[in-house]
Amino acid sequence: MSDDDLRHEDNGKPNPVINAISNAVASLRADDDMLALAKAHESLHPKATEKLEVAEARRQPTAADAVNALLQQQGRSTRPEDLVPGVRTSEISVDGAAGALPATVYTPEGTGPLPVVLYFHGGGWVIADRKVYDGGARGLAKASGAIVVSVDYRQAPEHRFPAAWDDALAAYRWLGVNAASLGGDPSRLALAGESAGGNLAVATAIAARDAGLTPPRHVLSVYPVAQTSLNTESYIENAIAKPLNRAMVKWFVEHLVRSDDDLKDTRLQLIDAQLAGLPSVTLINARLDPLRSDGAKLEDALNTAGVPVERREYEGVAHEFFGAAAVLEKAREAQAFAGARLREAFTR
Structure with a gap:
């Protein structure tokens, strides 16, 4: 059969x-x-x-x-405004590599111009969108005191690798020109993302460096895809974990890449990229996650390249926990940690 x-x-x-x-x-x-x-x-x-x-x-x-x-x-409100008060939102379009991309702007309370974080959602480059990841982006705006621009990018299999990466760089280029129109400070930019988006955040920092763009002050990468082997310690340990398992990652990759050669591209195989000269990086991992080892390997590669990096691994939680601060204590802790790291970077 x-x-x-x-x-x-x-x-x-x-x-x-x-x-x-x-x-x-x-x-x-x-x-x-x-x-x-x-x-x-x-x-x-x-x-x-x-x-x-x-x-x-x-x-x-x-x-x-x-x-x-x-x-x-639990008999509680599901309104995002009730869960994370003090953050207002608006919908805009951002220039991608091949046309306009929809984006949500999260603006916290505070006197501007505020720093600005470009945020990329997860979903294996195939599923989900910025609305699914509202909890992470909204919580980050509150915790960091920065405007967060969460942008949708083209997805596979309709737009295979490297379309999402091209869009991510184009969006960062757009932000450098347009941050002030959002009430932001174009000299204080950062990159952030979860899962597939965590990969895009690091890859975009590399691409921005190579393109001579204003460097981000910081990169926040939450349980990123950082390499393409499915045989790491955490892939084996969490092969049938939920909500992400090894078979799902294989499915995502099969829909993403054009050929096996793409698996060697350093935009996917981040641990082999030229990382020297990147800004400080924060890595967040969940213990019950196939991607945990990716974070550890990326931490090692960043350290080897002389990039300031701090990684925290949260016990007792799984992939996708970061955006669930409304119901998870570890998510609240992780968002507070991420926010503090960004605040520190923006004041340097």
Whole structure:
């Protein structure tokens, strides 16, 4: 029976045995609030992304949906304005490499001009958008006191590698010219992102350096993809973790790259890139995440290149935890840490 036959037969449902094992492992390793969030996500009956066609994968319940489900169970508001007061939003367009890109501007309270952070969402370069990652971007604006511009970029497989990277650099170039129109200080820029977006943040810092653009003051990279091997310690340890597992990453990469040669490109294989001369970097990792080792390897590579870097690894939480500060204590801690690192960089 072919893979396509298997997908059709189970309609994309998670393998019940693997699902049960994954849940049992999580019950031993995850914090109580992380477990509650995972159960809220499971109550939405997500299918196994790696078994789906792209269009259906994009319709699956997200981490943000799980947060809202848990908030509703707790009898709490799901309005972002209630969860993170003191941050106003507006919708704009940003110049990408091949046309306009939609973006959300998060502006915290404060006297301007404020520093500005360009933020890239996650989703394996295939699924999700800036709205799914509202919790991370909004929380970061509050914690850092900076304007956060969260931009959508072209996604695979419609736009394969390196379209997203080209858009990310174009958006940073646009921000350097237009920060003042947003109430921002064009001399105090930073880059940030989660997962696939964490990769884009670092790759864009490298590209900006090579293009002679105003260098960012800081790079915040949350559980980034930093290399292309699926055989690291954390990929093996968390092969069937939730919400991200090894098979899902393989699915993302297969939809992203044009050929195996792309896997050697230093925009994906960041740990082999020329990293010297980058600004200070903050890395945030979750213990229960296949990408944890990517963060550790990137930390080593940055140290070797003489780049100031600090990495924190949060026990008891999984991939996607950073944006769930409404319901996760470790997310609140991580956002506060990230905000403090950015504030420090902006005052240097």
